[in-house]
Amino acid sequence: MVTDIPGTTGPSYGQEILGYESPRPAMGIHRYVFILFQQKRRQTVDAPGWRQHFNTRDFAEFYNLGSPVAALYFNCQRENSSRGRRILLN
Template sequence: MPGIGSEIVRDSLVVGQVIGDVLDPFTRSATLRVIYESREVINACEFKPSQVVNPPRIEILGNNARALYTLVDYVMKVMVDPDAPSPGSPTEREYLHWLVTNIPATGGINSGHEIVAYESPRPSMGIHRLVYIVFCQMGMQTISAPGWRQNFFTREFAEVYNLGMPVAAMYITCQREGGYRRRRR
């Protein structure tokens, strides 16, 4: 029942307002697995900043064995934080945490070309959504690194490089870990 799984994924992206804030509605045509250490990401699950210090292992399973992907961390893979620096005042929306292109369907993300190195999330206030977005490229592409990480716009990026709609997306939430509390005297 592939339709049921894709409906659940889209619903969680809608409920989490990823669809709307970051992406337009799309039809999922690839499976995205994101794994931090040994913990697999499930849409909308919460991670602490200490759990996402290192880049995750990414697996993209598509219908085309010859496909190339881009991941915007957000395969092309992109990872973004639409809530930077804080959810109440996202003046740096969307903050780019990672950008990997030319990821072969059979070789995995390590065989791709890292355009923007992974930067671990460090939310200072509020709950942040970290979005992993995968685009299917039409072939090997030369994609330039943006000159900044803040105010990266996934929709504009996809348009400039003719990436079309995403083929997969998921997100996690992350918030500042509790520090010490001063004792009141």
């Protein structure tokens, strides 16, 4: 989670609140969502306690973010393989 990104730059110029965590689905298909809000002003944002059950609507309302300006999602599924590690040979 990154806040306070100047509009003409990228996320590396913002304030990182939480680092990126890669997908780690235990089983089944999981949906991952990235949502972009436009802040009206700089503000102090507290990191959420945990990733599971994070409520985006409550977060946006608490920090007065309004509606999202963009969103991206993808589905991820763990391979069901019991063969152990695979070795690639040249």
